[in-house]
Amino acid sequence: MLAVVKEHLGPGFSVKEVPYPVLRDTDVIIKVRSVGICGSDGPILAGTRPVPYPLTPGHEFSGDVVEVGKAVKNLKVGDRVTPCIVIGCGDCDMCIEGKEVLCDELVETGIHVDGAMAEYVRVPAKVCRKMRDTTTYDQGASVDPIASAYRTVKASGITSKDVCCVYGAGPIGLYAVQLIKLRGVKTVICLDTDAGAQRLELAKELGADYTINVSHEDPVERVREITDGAMADYVQDCVGAEGVPIAALKMLKKAGTYGITGLYHTLPQVDLGDVVRREIKIFGTICYTRQEFEECLHFVEDGRVKVEPFITHHFPLKDMDKAYEVYQSKQCIKIILNP
The missing domain is CATH 3.90.180.10 (Medium-chain alcohol dehydrogenases, catalytic domain)
Structure with missing residues (x-):
């Protein structure tokens, strides 16, 4: 063969x-x-x-x-x-x-x-x-990449009152936008660079309320503007790229949550003092379970995820x-x- x-x-x-x-x-x-x-x-x-x-x-x-x-x-x-x-x-x-x-x-x-x-x-x-x-x-x-995004979303604890940011408009990030939207959250914001400008447009079609091109806009200040200073409840990192953790933590309000789906191959900088003082929750997920995979197959078959x-x-x-x-x-x- x-x-x-x-x-x-x-x-x-x-x-x-x-x-x-x-x-x-x-x-x-x-x-x-x-x-x-x-x-x-x-x-x-x-x-x-x-x-x-x-x-x-x-x-x-x-x-x-x-x-x-x-x-x-x-x-x-x-x-x-x-x-x-x-x-x-x-x-x-x-x-x-x-x-x-x-x-x-x-x-x-x-x-x-x-x-x-x-x-x-x-x-x-x-x-x-x-x-x-x-x-x-x-x-x-x-179904596989959907399930990888879903494991993080499922563990996030987000609710209908939350403002959620998805960092990265690749396949995993675009699936995360849809999955977070399914949770009925208040606002979904998707972020990417010039390289993902077309994908940011697709993010809007798939349910993102706002998009931010970080090549041209300060992501932290833009989130501050969108939320009238309240900042985000949740950031899902779907890229695993240098500089994202610093920006992600600054986007979060006190007691916010930073969920990491993207796999890091370098040691990123994180201000753990700030994490402690503002009680930020950080967690990561890898891949998915068979149960989560089956749930995502149902999302696709029922037309809830495109x-x-x-x-x-x-x-x-x-x-x-x-x-x-x-x-x-x-x-x-x-x-x-x-x-």
């Missing part, structure tokens, strides 16, 4: 024929129909994030079950499914508490084991969620080189590969 293969640290990847997956008793094999290129795939493809080599990336996907292991009870050939990335051991305290994403033995499809940038992929049956007949494969492939405006490009798997060029150019929001 055809697959994208990352074979070593550093630049370069291959699109080549690889062996078809071997079925195991508790697994299914899926014919991949749609797979998204995620921001976390970028460092893997660029060779700046070490992974087990050789590796086929791809964790935002959906498709059709074509083979079923003999111990699998809940799926059959022909089922249309979207699998979540998280595979916990099932026996540790975190897994028992439903927090399998924090399992010490965590395995993630497309990061620790071969993923879905291929014609076929093998996954445990337990991580698959059946899709309705009316759900598109692109919608199914979009995915179609995000999908700017489609490429066949064989044209992965062209897709990666578009991804690197940043002239896209979400690229979907169709093996």
